[in-house]
Amino acid sequence: MTVETGILFVPAVIYLSVVQAQGNGAFLHVSTTANVLTVGAGVVTVIPLLMYASAAQKIPFSLLGMLQYIAPSLMFIMGVAVYSEAFSLVKLIGFIFVWVALAVYSVEGFVYQKQQQQVAKPAAVESPRGDEAVYERV
Numbered sequence: 001m002t003v004e005t006g007i008l009f010v011p012a013v014i015y016l017s018v019v020q021a022q023g024n025g026a027f028l029h030v031s032t033t034a035n036v037l038t039v040g041a042g043v044v045t046v047i048p049l050l051m052y053a054s055a056a057q058k059i060p061f062s063l064l065g066m067l068q069y070i071a072p073s074l075m076f077i078m079g080v081a082v083y084s085e086a087f088s089l090v091k092l093i094g095f096i097f098v099w100v101a102l103a104v105y106s107v108e109g110f111v112y113q114k115q116q117q118q119v120a121k122p123a124a125v126e127s128p129r130g131d132e133a134v135y136e137r138v
Contacts, residue, residue, distance in 0.1 A: 062109045069102055 019025045027035060056064050076095065079085035 062106070062113075066102065066106055069098070073099075 016025065016027075020027065023029070027038065073095075080087045
């Protein structure tokens with residue numbers, strides 16, 4: 001995301017400067033409250049993105065992939081429960097298929113990870129001299 005932002009920063013600044021110079025820009029042509037809210041909206045948007053990027057580097061990709069299904073699912077449930085969104089049997093079946101597939105994928109990943117941890121566990125073996133333990137991979 002940093003690369004994309006860096007690439008588009010210069011053209012965006014040029015475009016906004018030209019539009020502002022022509023008097024067609026919205027920034028500084030409206031109330032001070034609207035200008036402050038516009039800048040504040042940028043800050044409020046950037047902070048969670050930076051926190052997400054920082055957290056994403058500290059957890060396994062398998063967990064990150066699974067967590068990315070939570071927000072759309074919560075929006076789906078909120079749309080149906082709170083906003084009375086139309087909910088047909090076909091949508092329910094699709095929703096169930098997605099979550100069953102996610103569960104199968106996740107369980108398989110956890111089983112594989114457990115197997116890898118079992119293989120990688122070192123075991124203590126007595127040395128032939130009996131004075132120190134030697135660790136070998138089992």
